[in-house]
Amino acid sequence: MTNFDKTHLNRVRRMSERGHYDASTIYPIIDEALICHVGFIEDGRPFVIPTIHARIGDAIVIHGAKASRLLKHAGAGNELCVTITILDGLVMARSVFHHSMNYRSVVLFGKGELIDDPDERLQAMTAVTEHIMPGRWADARGPNELELSATTIVRMPIEMASAKVRTGPPGDDDEDYGLDVWAGVIPIHQHIGQPLDDPKRTHDVAVPDYIRRYGRTLSATVARDAT
Amino acid sequence: MTNFDKTHLNRVRRMSERGHYDASTIYPIIDEALICHVGFIEDGRPFVIPTIHARIGDAIVIHGAKASRLLKHAGAGNELCVTITILDGLVMARSVFHHSMNYRSVVLFGKGELIDDPDERLQAMTAVTEHIMPGRWADARGPNELELSATTIVRMPIEMASAKVRTGPPGDDDEDYGLDVWAGVIPIHQHIGQPLDDPKRTHDVAVPDYIRRYGRTLSATVARDAT
Numbered sequence: 001m002t003n004f005d006k007t008h009l010n011r012v013r014r015m016s017e018r019g020h021y022d023a024s025t026i027y028p029i030i031d032e033a034l035i036c037h038v039g040f041i042e043d044g045r046p047f048v049i050p051t052i053h054a055r056i057g058d059a060i061v062i063h064g065a066k067a068s069r070l071l072k073h074a075g076a077g078n079e080l081c082v083t084i085t086i087l088d089g090l091v092m093a094r095s096v097f098h099h100s101m102n103y104r105s106v107v108l109f110g111k112g113e114l115i116d117d118p119d120e121r122l123q124a125m126t127a128v129t130e131h132i133m134p135g136r137w138a139d140a141r142g143p144n145e146l147e148l149s150a151t152t153i154v155r156m157p158i159e160m161a162s163a164k165v166r167t168g169p170p171g172d173d174d175e176d177y178g179l180d181v182w183a184g185v186i187p188i189h190q191h192i193g194q195p196l197d198d199p200k201r202t203h204d205v206a207v208p209d210y211i212r213r214y215g216r217t218l219s220a221t222v223a224r225d226a227t
Numbered sequence: 228m229t230n231f232d233k234t235h236l237n238r239v240r241r242m243s244e245r246g247h248y249d250a251s252t253i254y255p256i257i258d259e260a261l262i263c264h265v266g267f268i269e270d271g272r273p274f275v276i277p278t279i280h281a282r283i284g285d286a287i288v289i290h291g292a293k294a295s296r297l298l299k300h301a302g303a304g305n306e307l308c309v310t311i312t313i314l315d316g317l318v319m320a321r322s323v324f325h326h327s328m329n330y331r332s333v334v335l336f337g338k339g340e341l342i343d344d345p346d347e348r349l350q351a352m353t354a355v356t357e358h359i360m361p362g363r364w365a366d367a368r369g370p371n372e373l374e375l376s377a378t379t380i381v382r383m384p385i386e387m388a389s390a391k392v393r394t395g396p397p398g399d400d401d402e403d404y405g406l407d408v409w410a411g412v413i414p415i416h417q418h419i420g421q422p423l424d425d426p427k428r429t430h431d432v433a434v435p436d437y438i439r440r441y442g443r444t445l446s447a448t449v450a451r452d453a454t
Binding site for chain 2: 009013014034037038040046048065067069081082083085087090093095096097099103125133136139140141143144151176179180182183184185186187189192193198200203207211214
C-alpha cells in the first residue's frame with residue numbers, strides 16, 4: 001500500500017508522535033467514516049461542506065447535484081482538502097490543560113476532477129452507496145438517465161495525506177497524580193439504532209439481512225474504545 | 228436572538244427548504260456538537276482541521292497550542308469557515324438516487340481574532356471545558372502560568388451563518404412506492420460509554436456525578452432520531 005511523503009503541507013506538527021503517513025493507517029479511517037468535510041476556496045474565502053464519500057484505490061469520490069456549490073467547485077480542478085474525523089472518547093485529565101479527546105482523523109490533499117466516463121460514473125456511485133450500506137446497490141432501484149444526468153461525480157486522487165490518532169488514558173503531570181480529581185476516558189461511539197419503516201410504505205417489505213447486520217458490523221469498532 | 232441575513236455566501240442553494248438562518252436553530256447545533264471543522268487558507272490552499280470549540284454569545288472560541296498551524300493562522304485575522312455536522316440517521320429510499328442522511332449541520336463565517344485579555348482568556352477556556360463536560364472546570368486543576376502562556380485562544384465573531392437540517396423518512400418517486408425494496412431510516416446517535424478509570428491512577432477517586440450523568444444528558448437527543 002501507498003505511503004505518503006511528509007511535506008510542509010501534511011506534516012503533523014503538534015504532537016508529532018500522533019502523526020501517521022501510511023495508507024494502512026489512513027485508509028481504514030476513510031473507509032469507516034460515514035461523512036467527510038471538504039474544504040475549498042471560492043472568491044478567496046474558505047468553505048467547508050460535509051458530504052458522503054467513498055474511497056476507490058488512492059482516490060476519494062464524492063457526488064451530488066449538478067447545482068451544488070461544492071460539486072461545481074470540486075469538479076473544476078481546484079485544490080481540495082478532505083478531512084475526516086472519528087471521535088472515540090473524551091479524555092479527562094486531572095488538570096484542565098491535559099484534557100483531550102481520543103480520535104482518529106485524516107487530512108487529504110488533492111485536486112478534484114469530473115468523472116465523465118459512464119462506466120466510471122456508475123462505479124463511483126456504487127462505491128458511495130456501498131460505502132454507506134454494503135449490499136444496498138444490488139437491492140435498490142438503480143439510477144435512470146434523468147437521475148444520472150442530474151448527478152455530478154468528482155474524483156480527488158490523494159496527493160498528500162496524513163492521519164492523527166490519539167488513544168489511551170490521560171497523560172498528567174507527575175505532581176498531579178496525587179490530586180483527588182477523577183481521571184480517565186469516557187468512550188464514545190456511533191450507535192446504530194433499530195431500522196424504522198417508512199411510514200409512507202404501501203405494503204410491508206422485510207428489513208433485509210444486510211441492514212439487520214449493519215449495527216453489528218459497526219459495533220466491532222467499539223472494542224477500540226476500551227483503552 | 229440573532230437572525231442572520233441570507234447572502235451569496237451562506238444561502239443554502241441545494242434543497243433550500245432545508246436551510247435555516249435563525250440563531251434559535253443554529254446555536255443549539257453548535258452547542259450540542261463536541262467538535263467542529265475549521266477551514267482556512269494558507270499559501271493559497273484550503274486546510275480543514277478538526278478541533279474542540281465553544282460558543283460565547285455570537286462568537287465561536289477555539290484554543291490550542293501556540294505552535295499549532297490552525298491557531299497561528301486563525302489568530303492572525305484571516306477568514307475562517309467553521310462547519311459542524313451532527314449525523315442523525317441513514318435514509319434508505321427505494322431508489323439509489325433518493326438515498327440521503329438525516330443530519331443537522333451549520334456553516335459559520337467570520338474572521339479570527341486573538342483573545343489577549345487574561346479574564347477573557349480564562350472565560351474562553353472555561354467555556355471550552357464546560358462545553359465538553361459541564362461541571363469539569365470547577366473540579367479539575369486550573370491552568371498555571373506556564374500552561375496559560377503555552378495556549379493560544381481565538382475568537383471568531385459569527386458574521387454569517389446558516390444551518391441545513393434534514394429529518395424524516397425517505398422521499399421516493401411516486402411510481403417507486405410499489406417496489407419490493409425496504410425503505411426507512413436507520414437512526415444514528417453518539418453513544419456515551421461507561422467511564423474508564425485511568426490505569427495510571429495512584430489512588431481511587433469516585434466518578435463524579437456530573438460525569439455519571441453525562442450519558443443520560445446526551446441521550447435526551449436520541450428521541451430526535453425517531454422520525
